[in-house]
Amino acid sequence: MRFFRYFWSLAPLPGRNCAAWLLLCSLWLLAGRARASHIVGGELELTHTSGTAYVLTLNLYFDNAAASDLITGTITASIFDKATNNRMQDVALPLTSNALVNYSNPLCARSSLSTRKLVYSKEISLPSGTYNGPQGYYAAVEQCCRNASIANIVNPGNAAEAFYLEFPAVTRNGQSFLNSTPRLFPALSEYACLGEPFYFDFGGVDTDGDSLVYDLVTPLNGHATINAPRPTATAAPYVPVTWNPGLSATTPLPGTPTLRIDRRTGRLSARPTNLGLFVFGVRCSEYRRGEKIGEVHRDFQLLVLTCAPNARPAVAILPGTTGPVRYQPGRDTLRLGPAGSRCVRVRFSDPDLNARLTLAVRPVNFAGPLPTFTTASTGTVHAAGQPDTLSSTLCFPECLDSHGEVWQLDVIVSDDGCSLPKRDTVRLAFIAVPPPSGPPTVSTTAPVGRPLVVRVGDIVSLDMQAAAPFNQSVQLNMTGQGFVPADLGATLTPTSPGNPLVARFRWPVDCRVLAGDSVRVFQFTAASDPCGVRQTATVNVVVVVRYTNTAPVLRTAVPLPLPQVAGEPPLVRLPLGATFTLNLIGNDADRDNLTLTAGSENFTLAEAGMRFTARNDAGSASGTFVWDVSCGAANLHRPLDVTFQLLDATCRPLPQRQKVRFEVETPASPTLRLYNIITPNADGQNDDFRLPELPVDFCDKRFDRIQVFSRWGQPVFESSDREFRWTGEGQAGTYYYLATYTDGRRFKGWLEVKP
Template sequence: MPRLLFLLFFCGLLLSAERSQATHIVGGEMGMQHLRDSTYALNLIVYFDGVTGDPGALDGSLTAAIYEKGTNRFVEDVVLPLQQNTLVDYTDPACSNAKLITRRLVYTRNLVLRRMQYRSPSGYYAVVERCCRNRGIANIQNPGGAGQAFLVEFPAVVQANGQAFRNSSPSLFPPLSDYACQGELFYYDFGGQDPDGDQLVYELVTPLNGHSTTSDSKPDRPASAPYSQVRWRADLSVSQQIPGKPTLRIDARTGRLEVLPTELGLFVFGIKCSEYRNGVKIGEVRRDFQMLVINCARNQKPQLQVEAQGHSLPHVPTGTLAFAAGEARCFQLRFTDADAASRLKLYLRAVNFEATLPTPSITTGTVRSAGNPDVLVSTVCFPNCFDTQGKTYELEFIVADNGCSLPKRDTVRVAFTATAPPDLPPSISTTAQLPLRVHPGEAVNFEVIGQDLDGDALTITMRGLGFDAPSLSSTLTMRPATATERRADFAWTVPCAAIDRGLHEFEFLVTSSNECHDAQTQRVVVPIQVEYENVAPLLQTSFSEAPPAPDAPPILITLPMGGVYEATLAGTDADPNELTLTAAGKEIDLAMVGMTFTHQDGLGKAAGTFRWEANCEALQRQPLEVTFTLQESTCRPQPRQQTVRFAVLLPETPAFLPPNIFTPNADSKNARFELASVLPPEYCTQRFGDIKIFNRWGRQVYRSTNRSFSWDGGGLPEGVYYYLIEYSNRQKFKGTITIAR
């Protein structure tokens, strides 16, 4: 199809290295960008005519002069070297025209704006002057002799209170190397961006001519303000810079530029962008542009038809569509173009709301060519959850072709409301039987039940109000969910650590969630009162008639060697707790010293039997001490104890009074020497060893290891004999015995 090539020729500046009067300036702009601390970059962008411009007029550097606003006091010169030389690309390369080529020249240098030098409240401006503009410009007088003053205004770097003030000039849109078509609307979004977030205001201005002339096309130092302006053609002015119906205009807030040119030719125009911070103007940037208007082949407008699913078709863009809850929010879009082989692009624009818009099933396609349909069909569906919150949203469906220089478009605006599915809050309950009063060691179990009639996903959580529930070993175990219900099992075996707090409030929360609404949470609190009282158990023993008192001295039990002692113990508890009876010897093994202890433990009662048979080990290790303990199984036990000391009584030892004479003379009287009745008793380590009898010369005449020995003298002569008796514990007895006949 014939393509309308649409060229917006942004202001280019050709700065010649020589002082020639060659015409080459398309337009340009200056800017001041903050880099760091007090360092800034001063930038100059010049747009150069790449078709008729004289290459010899391309400057390797340009000089900028900085002046104080109001007083026009000169501050300093800044030499700006050429850093970039590139071509400006067409918006659509298919619409390019060999008669229109623009180069983008970038001159830049860093400089330091010192606080003591740049502190004037009125601010400053930087300027570069160069001549000359293209001779073919049709809307100003003497274009070949007209120069351009590139100007940027910027504030002081320090405020009145001494605080640093940082600012960067606004960055305007990238230039387009396009052209406009006579009789067709030209539009472009010239809106810029400000690095500091300042407010930007756009307006059309008359381009500046400045002081440069054909004879002095590149002044050594640009002069200070004021600067002369170009002179408009007699029938034109700043408010009507390009012949058109409507003439050139710009939106002060958005920077959108529009014109429907009615005359062929090359036209220059100027735009000023002012920046405001907190309602105060702090700077401005100017840019000159050129627009080439040509005769373009006829391009027909594409057509778009919108059909709303579930509503009468086709949709007429009047009235308001209402999508009910649960209803599909879909539109079917049918778009075509009468021109052959037209490539179409479909997109959406929210007019009065902010939201992420859905992507059409088809966004681009070609119609009316071999292998391609005549009509493209695309579907756009908003999510089922999309809700206009009771407001009427306006949405534009736009289809654009690939005509030159700018696409033609068809727009259908739809007003609609949409209601999201309802979202009832969930409910939560428990099977806990209140009031809950429990004691340590008891188990608490109940169900927590969450329900949601909408069938939303449910989660149940638990927490303690003022305490950490998991640290007290409480658990909440989830069950598999059903369509509208979720259950969880609460389990808590009350620990001793819960005694001090007493009242424990467990909070259970059920949260419902779905893709259409924010999560909703409901709660229920189950109070559990932990109670604890403990009565000390009672210990009764046969060791004494009264129960043992705390800190009472031990009871003393004595028993002769080989004697047997038995005692009984009984424990009772009114609570009742599990009772245990134990017996522990102090540094002794009970069995080794002849002691045994048997016990029967139980809930609320315990019994024990103690038996002691005094043995030699007990004799050696005495005094013996045994502590009997009645222990209760509870959080804060109060044990009861009875301590008993045991002692072994030694056998009585008679005085050792042995005979000193015996008469073995066959008269059957006092005929033998015997000591069994007068010897010390035998026990444990005290055992009879032997008796030895010696004559007066020390010769042993008799020996016996029998305690009950009986010596008849052995036929020895009368006289005095000596005896020695030894026990196993080294006890010795000595004496004399006389044989008389």
């Protein structure tokens, strides 16, 4: 806010000396400086962020009517050791925010009262090795000057301000001691009206959960002057302002009562009896475990004006739904029970024109759910087209229970008068009884007193019913003892919601159940929540799962040959061109689905000219194996082992296997004789060289060639015809021959040709 003192400028008159003129000039200059006064108040804050990092903040409240060039971009704060007053550091705080302080009721705004909040803030470091003094530390900012129109201190235009806070060491007993100073609630943006009650909340919050205590103190003046308005703060002590006669820190303004602050809540109240602008100081001290660890000072001022008359509104309570009978505070007690209405009618009015009224409720001696207004709780009276009395309905929660005690509730009506609303309160006494309640019930169509016995493959289907008395809502849940029903495929699906609630339990029993116990306990819980008190009822359904499995039987339609070697499979040996057929039959006493297969590990059936077809069914299976014996099988050059498997489709199958070994018969060859003498003389005896007893050709084991070499290694004869003949005529001497087969076999010898 900004106020002006006006001085008439006087010209020098005859007979007046220069000294008198200089005195008048000095007074004029002082008046000009007074008009420049602009500081309304402020406070410091110190907030811990992380580690050794803190944010130091100055909230400076500034007369918005002052020239903007009076706002500085930085302000210096200083930190001192409380025990020694040694300066620890100076911090240049930059301006980080600039905004108007809003009125609680914007309609009450006065152009002469406009406050701007300037926030100067910076992150600083408080190392534990430096800030460990047992008496703690304090921070201060000194500024000049106060508003010259302040009415309760001496020489206000020359009075400065010292903003002050105290904080503890950041370590105690070798341990980190973290603390943030209290943060006070929004600054005063209101004015007080002469002769009318005034109240405002100056309380704060403490992020560390420390206890806060409030009291009024004398504002600090400090060392700043008009000529040095922003000095770097000096160490404490700081000189306080001087009160006008009859006033003090606890009586900062004339009033009945004077300005007071609630020690626990920080709520300001007064009924001022004088007009003017009054400065005051608030100290907020913080305590941890009963020990004071710091304090914050807020310096502010309150303007008292003459306000237009504002009549008090009125509120009345009418129990029941009809009738003019009013509730009589102090005599009547409202009884709220399950059988009757839990609502009351509220009528409220105001004699002032265009008064806007608002209803609210506040508990007096209980903590619990509050009643609510189910119809409009605000409105305007005595305006064009508006009534002179408004009505609303206040309904108490159905579950509100006063436990036989008389609880009290204030029903408050407030107007929108200036500077602060006027109120009327009716204290309503009541006894609340909640609706009756009881535990729910749960039932099932499962047999009572004995378990369900099922087998894998069965489907369990049951109906479950949950009910709650007095038409309460009810829920039904399913759990398993030691397992999750959904993991086994069990479901619970509501079929008839409401009260009672019916749901269908369905469980297709499959192999998943065998992963745990054979006895499964399903738990069904009915739950109701009457008035926030959970009540339950439970029924267990015990299911015993039986599981047996008989191994299937695999046999052949005709007996297989006996193994030739103990431990080896039966051997089927057939010549080229033959066809072998084997019929297999599978049966299962449990009537499980059967699967009959044939396969080999190191070849495919098709490679060996084999094929297999099967017909699989529940409890039986059949298959036909056919082998067309050909060189394809012989050329594989490995054991032809075929495994026939019969597999039952159940949780723990017992497969049956039959291995059969197949071989292709190799044709017999004559006894090999190797000739080594020929006499090419045409006598019909050993006339040529040939080898008729070589092994016969068989699939890929075939004769490749014959070669004859001289004793010096020179080839003299070669043929790929296994029926070759070499006469050796005219070539008497000794020779060597080599016969080879496609499979790498070799036959060699020597040969003598005689004339």
